[in-house]
Amino acid sequence: MVEYIIKTDKKDKKTHILRAGTPTVRLGIVYTDFNLSPETREISTEEIIDPKTNKAIAEIRLFNNGNVISINSKREELSAVTQFGEYKEGGVIVPYRRLTKAVLLSRPEYKSLEEMGITHAYFLGESSPISQVFYFERKGDISGVVYSKDSSDNNALKGLALVLAQRIEDQEFIFEFMRK
Amino acid sequence: MSSINTSKLSGRLEKLIDFRVGEGASERHQIILLEDASCPATDGTQIFLPRKVGYFVSERDNELSIANSTAHEGDHIREVETYFGAEIEALREQKANLVQEFHQRNYAELKENPALAGWIDNIVKDRRIDAQRREQLPGVRRHYEEVLAPAAEYLRPSTKGMSKLDSFREQYLQRALLGRVVDPVPNEHRNLLEEVVDLTNTADSIQRDVEVVSRIYQKFKENFDITQPISRLPSILGTGDHSQPSSGQPQQGYGKEVKPREGREKGKRPKALENGEGKLCIPSKDKNDKSGDKKEDGGIGRDAQDKTNLYEQAQTEYGIKTYIVKTQFTDDIASREEGFRERYAGEIESMKRIFRQLQLKHYGNKRDFQGQELDYEDYMQSDLEARVTRIKGNGRHFKADIRNQQRPVFGIHADVSGSTGGRIIEQIRAAFYIIGNALSTSDWNYGLYASASNLGVLKEPAKKWVDDINHNIMGLRAGGNGIYLAATSSVISEDLKKTNGSPKCLIVISDFETTGEKTQEKETAKRLQDQKIYPFYIAMGKEHEENVREMTREVGDEHYSVISTDNFHELPNEMFRLFKTYGIAR
Numbered sequence: 001m002v003e004y005i006i007k008t009d010k011k012d013k014k015t016h017i018l019r020a021g022t023p024t025v026r027l028g029i030v031y032t033d034f035n036l037s038p039e040t041r042e043i044s045t046e047e048i049i050d051p052k053t054n055k056a057i058a059e060i061r062l063f064n065n066g067n068v069i070s071i072n073s074k075r076e077e078l079s080a081v082t083q084f085g086e087y088k089e090g091g092v093i094v095p096y097r098r099l100t101k102a103v104l105l106s107r108p109e110y111k112s113l114e115e116m117g118i119t120h121a122y123f124l125g126e127s128s129p130i131s132q133v134f135y136f137e138r139k140g141d142i143s144g145v146v147y148s149k150d151s152s153d154n155n156a157l158k159g160l161a162l163v164l165a166q167r168i169e170d171q172e173f174i175f176e177f178m179r180k
Numbered sequence: 181m182s183s184i185n186t187s188k189l190s191g192r193l194e195k196l197i198d199f200r201v202g203e204g205a206s207e208r209h210q211i212i213l214l215e216d217a218s219c220p221a222t223d224g225t226q227i228f229l230p231r232k233v234g235y236f237v238s239e240r241d242n243e244l245s246i247a248n249s250t251a252h253e254g255d256h257i258r259e260v261e262t263y264f265g266a267e268i269e270a271l272r273e274q275k276a277n278l279v280q281e282f283h284q285r286n287y288a289e290l291k292e293n294p295a296l297a298g299w300i301d302n303i304v305k306d307r308r309i310d311a312q313r314r315e316q317l318p319g320v321r322r323h324y325e326e327v328l329a330p331a332a333e334y335l336r337p338s339t340k341g342m343s344k345l346d347s348f349r350e351q352y353l354q355r356a357l358l359g360r361v362v363d364p365v366p367n368e369h370r371n372l373l374e375e376v377v378d379l380t381n382t383a384d385s386i387q388r389d390v391e392v393v394s395r396i397y398q399k400f401k402e403n404f405d406i407t408q409p410i411s412r413l414p415s416i417l418g419t420g421d422h423s424q425p426s427s428g429q430p431q432q433g434y435g436k437e438v439k440p441r442e443g444r445e446k447g448k449r450p451k452a453l454e455n456g457e458g459k460l461c462i463p464s465k466d467k468n469d470k471s472g473d474k475k476e477d478g479g480i481g482r483d484a485q486d487k488t489n490l491y492e493q494a495q496t497e498y499g500i501k502t503y504i505v506k507t508q509f510t511d512d513i514a515s516r517e518e519g520f521r522e523r524y525a526g527e528i529e530s531m532k533r534i535f536r537q538l539q540l541k542h543y544g545n546k547r548d549f550q551g552q553e554l555d556y557e558d559y560m561q562s563d564l565e566a567r568v569t570r571i572k573g574n575g576r577h578f579k580a581d582i583r584n585q586q587r588p589v590f591g592i593h594a595d596v597s598g599s600t601g602g603r604i605i606e607q608i609r610a611a612f613y614i615i616g617n618a619l620s621t622s623d624w625n626y627g628l629y630a631s632a633s634n635l636g637v638l639k640e641p642a643k644k645w646v647d648d649i650n651h652n653i654m655g656l657r658a659g660g661n662g663i664y665l666a667a668t669s670s671v672i673s674e675d676l677k678k679t680n681g682s683p684k685c686l687i688v689i690s691d692f693e694t695t696g697e698k699t700q701e702k703e704t705a706k707r708l709q710d711q712k713i714y715p716f717y718i719a720m721g722k723e724h725e726e727n728v729r730e731m732t733r734e735v736g737d738e739h740y741s742v743i744s745t746d747n748f749h750e751l752p753n754e755m756f757r758l759f760k761t762y763g764i765a766r
Contacts, residue, residue, distance in 0.1 A: 036199070173192050173196050176247075177247070177251070177318075
């Protein structure tokens with residue numbers, strides 16, 4: 001099981017994608033914290049930059065093609081969350097269960113997550129290389145922990161869609177109002 | 181019409197408040213939901229929104245409209261915070277109404293008509309914040325130009341019949357907020373209007389408002405008798421309530437509502453507006469009413485109230501006395517019911533089975549759909565029960581229903597006038613008994629009605645089936661004058677319209693020897709169809725075919741069937757066929 005961490009940084013207006021471990025490796029960086037504001041330079045697409053090469057490794061598209069968010073790499077859709085709440089990998093719908101904070105905290109093994117700011121989690125089935133995604137929010141910053149069944153770093157990018165979906169969806173009206 | 185529940189958008193609206201007022205603002209400035217179609221407003225701290233919004237045909241337009249109103253009120257709050265500065269926390273601790281506080285501090289000397297001063301202040305502020313928002317956000321401008329402005333203009337009231345002051349106020353409001361005036365401006369007021377609008381446009385910040393409002397007020401004072409009370413003008417869509425100042429305090433006035441321009445400029449209704457009457461905001465009586473005991477979204481209590489009113493008012497509104505049939509428990513009825521139960525139990529069970537299958541096959545109960553949210557508590561409970569009982573649960577624990585779910589609504593109305601005596605009334609009882617009991621297995625809404633001179637409601641459509649209704653059916657007797665088809669159909673169609681579900685269908689069993697005014701009776705089917713209620717007439721007896729054909733001439737032959745005298749026993753099956761055909765397949 002490989003663990004990836006996706007976290008936004010409100011102060012620097014960045015989003016970091018990390019592979020947890022010793023040492024923790026920074027896999028990608030996005031130059032926005034996905035909080036839309038009048039200063040937001042581009043509201044429809046954002047690139048995920050590899051910090052080593054400084055080149056784009058994938059692209060994040062918001063409110064496009066019936067998706068709230070989609071992650072695209074090499075002209076292919078890696079993952080997406082649709083406006084109907086479906087999660088797709090490679091264009092195929094993947095079943096998931098979304099557990100709310102109350103439900104998670106009712107189980108002893110997740111009680112400790114409360115102080116970390118858990119808001120919800122996704123449990124995915126057999127058809128996804130991701131097993132679970134936990135979503136935390138604290139002081140305007142979000143962080144998501146993506147549990148991957150294998151060591152492909154692409155899974156972190158796939159999980160990114162689920163981690164960011166709620167934040168993006170909540171800003172639907174702002175997006176609509178800002179759109180030219 | 182596709183009205184939306186504001187509560188469902190709360191997360192997105194809160195983000196919008198953060199966006200307009202500042203980070204974390206949604207925690208300080210709560211959204212308070214008031215009654216349906218109330219006007220968006222603010223007291224400088226909270227944002228008051230209607231519980232339901234349904235101005236427009238499109239759901240998206242309704243969503244964007246309420247989002248725009250939220251942003252508008254958020255902009256008011258931002259300005260109020262700028263004005264009061266550091267003092268604001270202390271004022272909020274005192275639970276002061278900040279808009280009212282602003283008025284009291286600045287317009288107290290405008291003694292002749294403080295309500296007018298507050299009203300002008302609201303327009304000055306609205307003009308500025310809306311113009312700024314449209315400039316900053318292209319999507320807001322687009323929505324305003326394509327949807328809001330045409331609808332708002334269409335819904336403005338006529339100035340005919342208004343006092344000179346009210347008429348000028350309305351035209352000032354139109355010119356300042358919509359950029360144009362609908363009715364011609366009288367020559368004597370043309371220059372004045374330009375002057376006050378120019379003044380309004382100079383108010384580029386809240387600090388300038390006091391000066392600008394005072395000057396406009398002065399212009400009003402010079403040209404009108406402003407000591408007279410001012411009437412309520414409908415609000416302009418998206419800009420909040422102009423019938424009273426934003427202070428939330430009732431304005432001195434006639435209490436007279438100004439109606440929208442009924443019937444004017446026919447054919448110019450904007451496409452975005454729904455087909456019904458233009459809906460204007462209902463000014464809230466008390467925006468500070470924070471009572472949380474209101475029923476959610478027209479709950480059961482409210483529905484019941486609506487229904488009672490409908491039946492009570494049917495006599496005056498539609499000319500037919502309507503009453504809910506009181507259940508009688510006599511030995512005669514009980515023994516008749518027992519006989520029916522023995523005779524039709526098999527038929528009812530077989531119909532029930534088919535209804536269950538149809539419901540599952542076509543519309544479904546809750547199903548586990550990929551990507552839907554799990555009702556975890558339900559799942560855990562079922563899992564626990566399965567472990568204890570060793571019986572596997574059905575595994576459907578997802579909250580969301582399938583998206584194309586439809587719940588048909590039926591009204592079944594039988595003519596029980598004197599001419600239906602003998603075998604006909606017996607078969608009507610049988611049909612009501614069989615269909616009523618069989619349909620109870622579904623979660624569809626259906627109402628049972630019988631009429632002669634008056635209309636009796638045996639089962640209200642939204643009420644669940646209870647065995648007592650069998651007694652109501654058994655108590656049906658033939659007697660009285662003929663059927664008043666137009667009047668009874670109007671009451672039933674209103675009843676069905678107030679019942680959740682679609683498609684809607686009204687089945688009428690009669691000989692169609694109607695008693696009411698002939699032209700009206702003949703137009704009934706067409707009127708029902710126009711109201712999106714599918715009419716279906718069943719004539720009892722071949723000799724009445726000509727009547728029923730005449731009654732359905734405008735809607736088509738497929739809207740009636742005839743049961744010959746020899747086949748009266750087929751009435752329940754004929755109704756069952758209609759359910760399958762028009763309730764399920766359509």
